[in-house]
Amino acid sequence: MYTISEIAKLLGITAHTLRYYEKEQIIAPIRNANGERAYDDSNLTWLRFVMRLKQTQMPISQIREYAQLYLEGEHTAQARLNLLEDHRNSVQSQIKNLTATEKVLEDKIAAYKNLITEDKELKTR
Amino acid sequence: MYTISEIAKLLGITAHTLRYYEKEQIIAPIRNANGERAYDDSNLTWLRFVMRLKQTQMPISQIREYAQLYLEGEHTAQARLNLLEDHRNSVQSQIKNLTATEKVLEDKIAAYKNLITEDKELKTR
DNA sequence: AATTGACTTAGAGTAAACTCTAACCCGTAT
DNA sequence: ATACGGGTTAGAGTTTACTCTAAGTCAATT
Known part of the structure; x- marks a missing residue:
């Protein structure tokens, strides 16, 4: 069992954010005898x-x-599969977009490096 | 020259958003005789x-x-290059993250498909 | 016994990026 | 002439995802 601050540290977020996720019904840890959140593996x-x-x-x-x-049980498996497939599609299109942008950036970076090198030569002559 | 709504349509955003970008000093189109924004190529x-x-x-x-x-001119080329390189690094790490997540999703999707197929078999027998 | 540190709650506040409204102007079609 | 379909502004409102505050509880240390 982990305390809220242990989990926060492990995830690199704050305890505030974890309480917010609970309010948003994303996670529901049990409580210990003291009324404190206790997260399991x-x-x-x-x-x-x-x-x-x-x-x-x-x-x-x-x-x-x-x-x-x-939480609603196994009869929602198809609905969850649909959500996962939708998100995989989103991930794939993000990868495409990012890869194309990476190329555009590399081109611009090369052009800037060229420009800066030429400037230096002009200045030193 | 393009009107604001033509540009909005070409970019798939609204004219509101284009005005917002101007307020944020991201773009500064000239104005026509009527005081309307005129965007060039x-x-x-x-x-x-x-x-x-x-x-x-x-x-x-x-x-x-x-x-x-x-807008400040050519002496800012190095600073712009730095920004572009920072963003390229961000893009590359996003690609890594997305690629890893894509694999996780594919695994989960396969597991769900399996689960659903087994359910169907049990139900029809 | 009092302080410290970590937890609790309800609810207020913030930042980013829009998104919309109200009131107005201007050229064109009816 | 007037209605319509654009455009204009300043500024208010919305959504998302936190982020923080205030007031309190509890266990352990000084």
């Missing part, structure tokens, strides 16, 4: 996946939807 | 690049910084 695994989804631009609302479907 | 090219930067998570503040440096 399955919570940690789920939150690590949540971080992946977030870092790849899935909105909180969709993450919540996926989490809710999971 | 160089404006369009720049805005297309801006869209790329935005879609790859560069914040408006940094896009503005790059635009401002351009």
